[in-house]
Amino acid sequence: MERQRHYPEKPGRIYFFGTCLVDLLYPEASLAGMQLIQREGVDVIFPKDQTCCGQPAWNSGYRDEARAVALAQLKCFPLDYPVVVPSGSCAGMMRHHYPRLFKNTPQEQQVQALANRVYKLTEFLVHVLKITLKDLGTPAKVALHTSCSARREMGVAEEHEALLQQLGNVELVEQERKAECCGFGGTFAVKHPKISAEMVSEKAEHISNTSADTLVSGDCGCLMNISGRLNHQAEKIKGKHIASFLWERTNADSQ
Amino acid sequence: MQTASDFRQRSEEALGNPQIRRNFRFAMDGLMAKRRAGLSDPREREQLRTQCAGIRVNALSKLPELLEQLEGNCTRNGIQVHWAESVDEANNIVLEIMRQHDATRMIKGKSMVSEEMELNHFLEDHDIECLESDLGEYIVQLAGETPSHIIAPAIHKNRHEIAELFRQKFPDIPFEEDPEKLARSAREILREKFYKADVGLSGVNFAVAETGTLCLVENEGNGRMCTTVPPVHIAVTGIEKVVEQLSDIPPLLNLLVRSATGQHISTYFNMISSPRKPGEKDGPQEVHLVLPDNERSRIYEDDELINTLRCIRCGACMNHCPVYGRIGGHAYGSTIPGPIGSVVEPQKIGLDTLGELPTASTLCGACGEVCPVRIPLPDLLNRLRYEGVRNNNDGKVKGQSEQRKGTEAWIWKSWSWLHVQPMLYRLAMRTATRLRSLMPRKLGPWTDVRRPPRIAARTLHELAREKGFDNA
Known part of the structure; x- marks a missing residue:
């Protein structure tokens, strides 16, 4: 976990790492993230050979498999630009776990250099771009779930709130046990489905108790989990990744 | 011994038991709120955590020397030190001390290491009465169960269930559901036992190498009774509990208690430095310190897993774990449950038996966030997942690779x-x-x-x- 990070000046160019879950299920989230950055006058490069950060295998103990996939990502970011990631857990993987995964390998230094320039999208918007958002949307009541990796591993929970608070027509409501895990945990949901089901059911209940109309999440894993639960119960609460939510409310063409 | 090979089944049973769920939720919410209130200044809290982590890291970095120093100073103080390689050896040492005194009755203060040793069963098999005097431990013993939490062993039961247990076991005592009255009943039953016990046994929270002092943190006074009333006191603790110097104790005690219960100080804090000296009016004639290794040396060998041994057993990681809070301690099937249990127990018992425990976490990081000695619990859980499925035998963890399954390995290979x-x-x-x-x-x-x-x-x-x- 980190608290004090030194942030650079606004760069001319960045790499965007879209993440595999977003690629298949929530492409609009990464697209929105790239558009938010581009609108601030920064060139966005989406290296087309990117696939997955390797986290699923890493967290399942399959380190060789994770390392092979991570190695393939290293080639996508050859230059010294910041790497921006719209997910707390994938950003955490690259920033905190890549150095462990590549310890005592020929790539050790290269990986550390990469880890040093990985940012979660929300922290990049707040601390590097110092973004100012103008809300063009209709009034909305929003509950936020940041993801545990964003909150505890990357230490950037507050940045999510700060971004939403810039939106004049958005009322941010706070659900009970806000900081508690939603029960996704990647393969945890597969290995221990009953415990995961209990966790997500409670999480969804706390969120629907707020009478929010939208659930905003900082990670698509949590979003898939909590929204899946809310929809299963025929709740009307819309689930959105924070990037999609911010982009849609601040882009004139989306209104 | 319980095994965790059926962790999933036990956790599902716990999830299906609304009473267990309510009891844990209620208790964990209370403990989390108390810790938050007791450590409300984040700056002070984080500084203390850094200081305490430093103390533990320092102690572990010179563990062999400190243990020698501890032995030397304890011996000088008149405390007899016994080393045990295994649980069996530790049990036999205790039994031998009992036999030397023709002792048939032991009264026990709270000790998780004695749970690790399964000492009660062992002594009972040798016709020695072994009575728990910590209220929670006493309740668990009456019910024929094991602790479900390391500092609150009977936390899985509410007062109605405890009242019912007392009614069954002591039909002569008036039925009470009021916790204070229940505690008073237990106190009256136990008081008699303290006087009759031949040997008192306790755990140790910190053993100070510099002075040969054994520190014991407790809230009920039973620890003090166990260590002063019977003629012989046996302390059991793991070899990792040693700290270098007396000045390490105030910050550790401070943060241990505040992390565990949110108290500013525990009701009792005992520093045992010797048996009764000539002219003293109380205290045991003999004090023994039994130090089981039981795989700790193996854990010590690994640069990363050594951090397991920093633990000061406050229970904060389990109080804050969203998985533990839902399934409770018994589901883990190990002496120590929760995140630290899922790290330490598979290393002691083996990944073949307890290899499922490291997967019983979403890696949400709540445990690591509250750990008073900054054990990187999610990293250690991740490491043990690797040890469980690693594809070679170069590691040192007991039961390594035993969790590797053909289909799963094939899926990850294809994924890669x-x-x-x-x-x-x-x-x-x-x-x-x-x-x-x-x-x-x-x-x-x-x-x-x-x-x-x-x-x-x-x-x-x-x-x-x-x-x-x-x-x-």
């Missing part, structure tokens, strides 16, 4: 194969989006409580290309 070939990966993802209408509506247990995820119409790779982002 696909994700190192960008063109193939893009094609696979694009194909998935085109076939999305064929996606099944049922996806195993996932869709029992959730809608299935919806595959997008087009992949991010396609959309990024269309918008001109992939022009690197």
